[in-house]
Amino acid sequence: MCWTLFRIKNIRTICLHHSLFSTILTVLSIQMIDCQWPPPLPASFKELRDSQFFVDNTHLIQDALNGPDHSLIRARHGFGKTTFLDMVRRFVELDVFPNGTVNTDKHTRKNYDSFAKIVPSSGRFLTVFQNKSFFETNFGAYPVIFLDLNLKGAKTPDSTDLARYLLNGTVKAAFTHHEYLINSSFIHFEDKNLMSRFLVPSDNENVEKYSPRFAITLLRKLLRQHFQKDVILLIDNIDGPLREVLFDPGQDTNATFAKLDVFGSIFEEVPDDKPPLLTLMSCIIVPYYRWPQYVTNSSIHLDGFFDVEMTSLAKLAGVDHEIEQISTWYGGFSVFNPESIVRFLSIAMKEFKPYWSELGSLETFKVAFAPQCFGRQILECYQECKLWMLGGADISGMSTNIVRKLKILQKLNFPVQAAECPLDTFPHFIGLLENLGYLTFTRRISRSSTSPLTFSAFKVPNQEVKEYFARLLYEAIRRQIPLNGDVNFRQELFEAIAGVDGSEQRMRRLTSALVTLLLASERRNQTADATLAHSIRVHLLHPPPEFKVPYVKTSRSEEDSKNQSDFDLVFVLKYMTATLGYVLKIESDVQPTVNRTLNSAYLDVFSTRKFDNVFNATVIKVAANLRCGICDVSGEHICRLSYLFNDTHLEREKQVDVKKHQIAEEARTRWQKF
C-alpha cells in the first residue's frame, strides 16, 4: 500500500491515501509528490533532459568520440555512469528498422528529438547539437553493442554459473536488440544458427565453448558484416562481478575468485591490433583484469555537479539561501553528489538527510569499524587521515589478491581482538572506501625531499557519509563492549558530562561514568585508554537527541605527540542552557597520584585560534586529566581525575579519586550490560 504525500498550494503538507484522493486532487490541480522512498531519479537520458534538474553534459559525448578510442569510465555510485552510457548510446546508435535497413531520414530518427529539440529547463539547445559538423557526422551513425554487467543481487557461485547468468540476461538482451540480423542477406546461415543459440539460450549450453566472450565476438562480427562498419562497444558496470564477490560474504571460495579471472578474459578475445571503433566501460571500483593494453591507458572520471551547476539548480528549486548547508551535506568531493542533490531538491520538504543510495554497502565490513581494527583511523578521516605509501603509488586496480585480503577482514566477528585484524589490509580498505566515494583524496605529503615515503591524505567528504560512518562506528563499539549500547548508561554518561558544575560531587559522578566505561573495555582485554577515548568520541558523534554536540575533535593535530596511541579528547556539548567545552586526557597504567598534572597546554586548547568560534566566552571550560594505575601508597587500583573547572589558574587544580573495585561493584548492580 503506498501513501502519497501532497503539498497543497505550498502551504500545508498532508499525507493521503493514493487511490482515494488522487483523482480529486488531480482535478484540483494540486501539486502531487510521490512519497516513494528514496525519491526516484530520472531513469534514462531522455527523462533526465526533460526534467527540472538537468545539467547539460552532452559535451562529454564529443570528448568520448574525439578522445582516446578506449576508455574506462570511473564514477561513484549515483554519479552518472549509466546515464552517461545511455546518453552516448542514444546519440551514436544507428536507427534500424525491424527489417534491418537503416533509417536515413534524420528527422524521424529515433532519439532525434532528445538531442535536437530545445531543453525545457534551460530553453537552449544541447551543447552537442550546437556543433553542427559533429552532430551530422556522429548522430545515429554507428552500430552499438551495449552490455550491462550489473548482477543486481544475483548470486553466481562460480564462473560457469556467472557465464550462464550473463548468457541468459546480458548477452541475450544484446542479441535480441539486434534480432534483425537473423534475416540479413550479408550473414552466412551458419552464423545465423550460432546467433539463434544466444537469442534463445538453453539451460544446458556448453558455456565453455559458447561463452559470453564468444558471443560478443560473434555479435561484433555480424554487425560488421551487416553494416560494413565497426561497432562501438559500451559496457556498463564492468566491475559487477567484482562487486558481487567483494560484498557477498558467502563468496569466498577459490571457485568464486576464479570467476574474476574468467570474466576478465571476455576482453582478451578482442585483439589489441583490431579493437572496436570505440570502447567505453564504466565501473565504480577499478577491477584488475588482464586487460588488453589498449583499455587501461585511458580513464574518464565523471565528477558530479560543479559549483555553478549545483548553485543554479538550487536557485531553480528556491533554496539558494541554503547553499552552505547543501555543501556540508552533499558536497566535499570537490564537486557535489548529483544523486543526493537531485533527490534533495526534488522532494517538497527539502529536508537535510541522507539520500545517497550507496550508503549501506559496507554492511558486511562492519567489523572493520571496531576500534581494535580500523575504527580509530577511520574516525580520523572525518578531518583528515593519512596513509603511508612507498613511492606514492596510486591505488591501482583491485586484484584477486587484494579481494582475498578484504575477504579476511570481512570474515571477522565481533568482538574482535586487535591481533586478529589484518593491519596490512588497511591501505586496501582505504582504497575501497575511496573508490566507493566514502573517502576523497585530499593531498599527497612527502616526508622529506629525499625520502621515498609519502603520505596520501583522505577525508570523509560530507555530512551524509559522516552520519553513515557514525552509525557504523557506534554499532562497532556497542558490539565490542555491550555497555556502550545500554541506553541507561548512555544517558548517565551524557548527563555526567553535561552536569559538571565545579562541585566535587558532580566531578566524582563524571569520573565514575568514565571509569565504568574504562572497566568495561578492560574486562574484554582491550587497549583500554585508547578505546575509552575513541568510544566517547563515537558517543558524542551519535548523541541522545536532547544533547547537542557542536564540536568533537576527531583527528590528531600537530601538537599531539606522534607516538601516542591516542590523542586528546576535545569537544563541546550543549544541554539545556549550558554549553561546556572539554579538554580531557586519559592515561592508564601510570602513577595516578602525582600532584599537579595539568599544564598550560590544556588551557592553550581553549585559546587556539582555529577554535575561536568553538570556545567562546559563553562556553564553560573544563580541563581534566584522568590517570589510572596502582597507587604506590595503598597498592590499590585507583583513578584520579585532576581538573580545572572554568578556571585558568593552574595552581587551583583539584582532584577526585575513585577506587576501581568500588566502581566495578556499583556497575555490576547498576548496569545491565556491564
Ligand SMILES: *[C@@H]1O[C@H](CO)[C@@H](O)[C@H](O)[C@H]1NC(C)=O
Ligand atoms: C524496411 O522497413 C522500412 C520501414 O518499415 C521501409 O521503409 C523499407 O522500405 C523497408 N526496406 C526493405 C528493403 O524492405
Ligand SMILES: *[C@@H]1O[C@H](CO)[C@@H](O)[C@H](O)[C@H]1NC(C)=O
Ligand atoms: C566540432 O566538432 C568537430 C568534429 O568533431 C571538432 O573538430 C570541432 O573542434 C568541434 N567544434 C567545437 C566548437 O567544439
Ligand SMILES: *[C@@H]1O[C@H](CO)[C@@H](O)[C@H](O)[C@H]1NC(C)=O
Ligand atoms: C525474418 O523474416 C521472416 C520471414 O520474412 C519473418 O517472419 C521474421 O519476423 C523476420 N525476423 C525478424 C527478427 O525480423
Ligand SMILES: *[C@@H]1O[C@H](CO)[C@@H](O)[C@H](O)[C@H]1NC(C)=O
Ligand atoms: C533465464 O532468465 C529468465 C528470466 O529472464 C528466468 O526466468 C530463467 O530462470 C533464467 N534461466 C536460467 C537458467 O537462469
Ligand SMILES: *[C@@H]1O[C@H](CO)[C@@H](O)[C@H](O)[C@H]1NC(C)=O
Ligand atoms: C585456494 O587458492 C590458494 C591460492 O591460489 C591456495 O593457496 C589454496 O590452497 C586454495 N584452496 C583450495 C581449497 O583449493
Ligand SMILES: *[C@@H]1O[C@H](CO)[C@@H](O)[C@H](O)[C@H]1NC(C)=O
Ligand atoms: C599504453 O601505455 C603503454 C605504457 O605506457 C604504452 O606502451 C602503450 O603503447 C599505450 N597504448 C596505447 C594504445 O596508447
Ligand SMILES: *[C@@H]1O[C@H](CO)[C@@H](O)[C@H](O)[C@H]1NC(C)=O
Ligand atoms: C582475556 O585474556 C585472558 C588471558 O589472556 C583470557 O583468559 C580471557 O579469556 C580473555 N578474555 C576475553 C573476554 O577475551
Ligand SMILES: *[C@@H]1O[C@H](CO)[C@@H](O)[C@H](O)[C@H]1NC(C)=O
Ligand atoms: C615516543 O615514545 C618513546 C618510548 O615510549 C618515548 O621515549 C618518546 O619520548 C616518545 N616521543 C614523544 C614525542 O612522545
Ligand SMILES: *[C@@H]1O[C@H](CO)[C@@H](O)[C@H](O)[C@H]1NC(C)=O
Ligand atoms: C601532593 O599532594 C598531597 C596530598 O594529596 C600532599 O600531602 C603533598 O604535600 C603534595 N606534594 C606536593 C609536592 O605538592
Ligand SMILES: *[C@@H]1O[C@H](CO)[C@@H](O)[C@H](O)[C@H]1NC(C)=O
Ligand atoms: C559560542 O559557542 C557556542 C558553541 O559553539 C555557540 O552555540 C554560540 O553561538 C557561540 N556564541 C558566540 C557569541 O559566538
Ligand SMILES: *[C@@H]1O[C@H](CO)[C@@H](O)[C@H](O)[C@H]1NC(C)=O
Ligand atoms: C565561566 O567563566 C567565565 C569567564 O571566565 C564567566 O563569565 C562565567 O560566568 C563562568 N561560568 C560559570 C558557570 O562559572
